Amino acid sequence: MSLLEARGIHKSFGALQALGGVDLCLERGEILGVIGPNGSGKTTLFNCMTGILRPDSGRVVFGGRDITGWPTHRICRAGLVKTSQIVRPFLGMSVLENVLVGGLYGKGLLLKRARAQALEILEQVGLAEAAAQPAGSITVAMRRRLELARCLATGPQAILLDENLAGLTPVEIAESLALLRSLNAQGLSLVVVEHVMQAVMGVSQRVMVLDYGQKIAEGPPAQVVADRRVIEAFLGEEYA
Amino acid sequence: MSTLIIQSLINGVLMGGIYALYSAGFSLIFGVMGVVNIAHGDLLMLGAFLTYWMFVGLGLDPFLTLPFSLLGLFALGYLMQRLAIKRVVGAPPIMSYILTFGMHLMISNLALVAWTADPRTVTTAYSGAHLAFWGLTVPWIKLITFLISLGVVGALYLLLHHSQMGRAIQATSQDREMARLSGIKVDRVYALTFGLGAAITGLAGSLVVSFRDVDPGMGLPYTIIAFCVVVLGGMGYMPGALIGGLILGVVGSVCTMIFTPGWSIAITFFLLYLMLLWRPAGIMGKGIVE
Amino acid sequence: MSGGGRRSLYLGLAAVAAMAWLPAAGPAYYLQLLTIIFYWIGLAACWNLMCGYTGYIDFGSAAYTGIGAYVAGLLMLRLGLPLLATIPLAGLGAGLVALAVGWPTLRLRGAYFAIATFALAEALMRVCEEWSGLTEGGVGITIPQRLAELSYYWLYLGLAGLLVGVTWWVEHHKHGYGLKAIHQDEQAAAQVGVDTHLIKLQTYVTSAFFIGMLGALEGSRLGYFKPDDVFNVHITIKMVIMSLLGGMGTVLGPVIGASFLQLVEDFLGARFLNYYLVIIGAIIVGVIVFLPRGITGSLRQRLRIRPGRRP
Numbered sequence A: 001m002s003l004l005e006a007r008g009i010h011k012s013f014g015a016l017q018a019l020g021g022v023d024l025c026l027e028r029g030e031i032l033g034v035i036g037p038n039g040s041g042k043t044t045l046f047n048c049m050t051g052i053l054r055p056d057s058g059r060v061v062f063g064g065r066d067i068t069g070w071p072t073h074r075i076c077r078a079g080l081v082k083t084s085q086i087v088r089p090f091l092g093m094s095v096l097e098n099v100l101v102g103g104l105y106g107k108g109l110l111l112k113r114a115r116a117q118a119l120e121i122l123e124q125v126g127l128a129e130a131a132a133q134p135a136g137s138i139t140v141a142m143r144r145r146l147e148l149a150r151c152l153a154t155g156p157q158a159i160l161l162d163e164n165l166a167g168l169t170p171v172e173i174a175e176s177l178a179l180l181r182s183l184n185a186q187g188l189s190l191v192v193v194e195h196v197m198q199a200v201m202g203v204s205q206r207v208m209v210l211d212y213g214q215k216i217a218e219g220p221p222a223q224v225v226a227d228r229r230v231i232e233a234f235l236g237e238e239y240a
Numbered sequence B: 001m002s003t004l005i006i007q008s009l010i011n012g013v014l015m016g017g018i019y020a021l022y023s024a025g026f027s028l029i030f031g032v033m034g035v036v037n038i039a040h041g042d043l044l045m046l047g048a049f050l051t052y053w054m055f056v057g058l059g060l061d062p063f064l065t066l067p068f069s070l071l072g073l074f075a076l077g078y079l080m081q082r083l084a085i086k087r088v089v090g091a092p093p094i095m096s097y098i099l100t101f102g103m104h105l106m107i108s109n110l111a112l113v114a115w116t117a118d119p120r121t122v123t124t125a126y127s128g129a130h131l132a133f134w135g136l137t138v139p140w141i142k143l144i145t146f147l148i149s150l151g152v153v154g155a156l157y158l159l160l161h162h163s164q165m166g167r168a169i170q171a172t173s174q175d176r177e178m179a180r181l182s183g184i185k186v187d188r189v190y191a192l193t194f195g196l197g198a199a200i201t202g203l204a205g206s207l208v209v210s211f212r213d214v215d216p217g218m219g220l221p222y223t224i225i226a227f228c229v230v231v232l233g234g235m236g237y238m239p240g241a242l243i244g245g246l247i248l249g250v251v252g253s254v255c256t257m258i259f260t261p262g263w264s265i266a267i268t269f270f271l272l273y274l275m276l277l278w279r280p281a282g283i284m285g286k287g288i289v290e
Numbered sequence C: 001m002s003g004g005g006r007r008s009l010y011l012g013l014a015a016v017a018a019m020a021w022l023p024a025a026g027p028a029y030y031l032q033l034l035t036i037i038f039y040w041i042g043l044a045a046c047w048n049l050m051c052g053y054t055g056y057i058d059f060g061s062a063a064y065t066g067i068g069a070y071v072a073g074l075l076m077l078r079l080g081l082p083l084l085a086t087i088p089l090a091g092l093g094a095g096l097v098a099l100a101v102g103w104p105t106l107r108l109r110g111a112y113f114a115i116a117t118f119a120l121a122e123a124l125m126r127v128c129e130e131w132s133g134l135t136e137g138g139v140g141i142t143i144p145q146r147l148a149e150l151s152y153y154w155l156y157l158g159l160a161g162l163l164v165g166v167t168w169w170v171e172h173h174k175h176g177y178g179l180k181a182i183h184q185d186e187q188a189a190a191q192v193g194v195d196t197h198l199i200k201l202q203t204y205v206t207s208a209f210f211i212g213m214l215g216a217l218e219g220s221r222l223g224y225f226k227p228d229d230v231f232n233v234h235i236t237i238k239m240v241i242m243s244l245l246g247g248m249g250t251v252l253g254p255v256i257g258a259s260f261l262q263l264v265e266d267f268l269g270a271r272f273l274n275y276y277l278v279i280i281g282a283i284i285v286g287v288i289v290f291l292p293r294g295i296t297g298s299l300r301q302r303l304r305i306r307p308g309r310r311p
C-alpha cells in the first residue's frame, strides 16, 4: 500500500476552482515530483493534504489512516509535514530554537534530547554555523534550509517540499538536491514541487503534472517531458 | 401591545441612525489604518460639549452648531494623528489600543476637571414637539437627527468612492506601500482619515445633545457600542455601519421594552460575542478579517 | 542554559526576598501600598503569561477578577464557607468559565479576540448587575469575613512570586517555545506539530485560575464591592499597561511595570487627586510615542544591552 494517497481532491475559492479532483499517490521511499505552471494548484494540493485547508471533497490517506479533516499538528505528528513556499521561520527565535520547536512538539522529545537532535539536523543541512543567530538575520537560501530542518526535526516519514528551491543559485540547488537524495536514501519519502521542470526531473523517480487544477500527465520524467499536453501547458500551444 | 412593539421598533431605528453615524467614523479609522480607537466615544463627548457651550454661551441653536463641531473635531483628529497615532500605524494592534486608551483617560478626565461630572441638558423651544399618529409618537428632533445621520453616512460613502481624496484613502487602505510608491502622501491620508472619522463623530455628539444629557463620562459606552455596530456590520466596511447601527438600535430598543435596560446591554454584548464567533466578517461577510 | 533567563530569576527572587522584609520596617501605609503592588504584580503576571507570550490580547480579563470575587463572596455569604476555602474554588470557577470561553474565542485573531473578550466581560458584568436574586445586583455585596492585613500581604507576595516563577519556568521549558512559536506564526507552529489551540487554552485557563483567586482575595480585602468594581474594564487595562510598560513576554516585565505604575499612581493620587488620571493617560501616551518597547525594552536598547540569548 502507498504511504500517502490523495483521491479526488476538489477545492474551490469562491467561484475559482483551484483543484478539480486530483489524485496523488506516493510510495514508501519514493521521490515524487509535482510540476505545473504558477497558479495550477500545487500549493493548494499540499495544503489540502496537510490540513491547512479543508478539501471540499476527496480523501487523504496516510500510512493506512484516513487523515482527511485532521488538524495540521496531528498530521505532522503522524509523520506528514510540508515546507512552505513562502518561508515562515519564527523570526524572534534563533535558528536552533526554530528547529527545537519541531523536535519538542512534532516528535515529542524532551528539551535536552530535542536540543541535541536540533544540532545534529543543523549539521546535516549545513546550518550548524548559524545555530545561534536570530532566524530573522539569515539569508533566503538559509531560510529555505531552515524550513527543511524544522520539518526534519518532527521525525517525519514524508515531507512535501513546496518550491523549496525557488530563488536559489545553481550551486545552491545542486547542494539542496544532493541533500534531498541523501535524505531519501535514509528512507524518507518526498514530494517535490517546483514550477521549473529541470530541478525536479533530475531528482524524481516519478513526476506528475498539474494544470488548472487537473492532473494532465504522470509517469517517469523522460516520458512526461515528451508529453504533448505538458509541453502545451508549459510553453503554450504554438510549441506543441 | 402591537403599538408598543411598533413604537419600540421606531425608537430603535431612530437610535440606529446615530449609532451608524459615529460607528462609520470608527470603522473608517479601523479600515484604513488598522487602529482601534478607544478614545472614539470621547470625541463624541467633546462634540456634545461644544454644542452645549455654544448653546449656553452664545444662545446658538444646537443644529446650527453642527458645522463648528465638524470642523473643530476634524482639526483635533488631524492633530491627534499627526502627533501620536501615526506612531502606532502598522505596529501590533495592542499599541493602538493602549495609546488610544491613554488618550481616553486624558480627554475624559480633563473634561471631568473642567466641567465636573454633573449631567447637563439642552432644552429648546421645540424639544417636546413630536409627530403623533395611530397612537405612536415620533419626536421631531429624533427624526431630523436620524435623517441628518443618514445623509452624512451617505455623503461619507460618496466622498470615499467618488472623490480624489476618497480614492487616495481607498488606495492607502488596500496597500500602503503601493500607495506610497504611486505618489500618495500616506501620512497625510492617514491624518485626513482620522480627522474625517473624528469630525463625523463630533457631529454625532452635537446631535445627541438634543435628546440626552451631557457629561464627561458619556464617551466610553459609545465606544463600546461602536465596537458592536462595526463587528455586526463588518470591520472597515462602510455600509456595514448602517446595517449594524440599525440592527443594534432595534435589538437594544426591543430588549429594553421586554426586559430592562441592563439586560438589554447584556444581551447586546452576548450578541456581539456570538456574532464574532459565527461571522467575524460581519453579517454581510464583507468586513476585514485578519 | 545560562545567562539572561537565570539571571532574571535570581534578580526576581532577590527582589521578592527584599520585599519580604519591608512591612516589618515601615508604618501601615507602606504595608498597604506593598500589598496592592503585589496584587497587581500577580494580575499583570497572569495577563503577561497568556497574552504577553502568545500575542493574544485579552481585553476581558476583568471577567475573571469579577467571577473570582463573586464566587468567593457568595460562597461565604450563602453557604457560610470559610474564606480560605473559597479562594481556590473561586479560581476553579474562573478557570471553568475561561475553558468555556476560550474554546471558541481562542480561534479568533487580532482585534477580534480583543473585542470578543471585552464584550464577554461587559456582558458578564451586566448579568451580575441584573441577576439580583443571585448576586444582590448593583447594590453590591458585603463580605462577612476578612483576613489580617499582614495575611493579604503574604498571600499576594506568595502568589506574585509563584506566578513569576511559573512564568520563568514556562519561558525555559517546552511550553514557552510553543507559546512563542504561536506568537511568531501560528500556522507555521501547527505545521511543525504544535497543538496551538490546546496550548493557548491551557495557558488561558491557568491564567484565569490565578486571576480568579486574586480577584477573590481582593474582594474580601475590600470587604464590600459592586459588579462595577470587580468587573471593571479599567482592571483589564491596568494589567495590559503594566505588562506593556515592563515588557510583554518577559519574566520580569510585569514586576517592573506593576511596581512602576502602582507607585506612580500612589504618588500622583496623593498629590494631584483631580489630575492624576490625566497624568496617567499622558504617561501612557508618552510611553507609546517615545518608548514603544516598554520601559525595560527601550532602556535596554538605549544602553545597547541585548536580552540574554541562549543558543
Ligand SMILES: Nc1ncnc2c1ncn2[C@@H]1O[C@H](COP(=O)(O)OP(=O)(O)O)[C@@H](O)[C@H]1O
Pocket: A013, A016, A017, A018, A036, A037, A038, A039, A040, A041, A042, A043, A044, A045
Ligand atoms: N486562499 C486563497 N483564496 C483564493 N484563491 C486562492 C487561495 N489560494 C490559492 N488561490 C488560487 O488558487 C489557484 C491555485 O493556487 P496555488 O495552489 O497557490 O498555485 P501554485 O502553487 O501551483 O502556484 C490560483 O489561481 C490562486 O490564485
Ligand SMILES: [Mg+2]
Pocket: A042, A043, A044, A085
Ligand atoms: Mg505555490
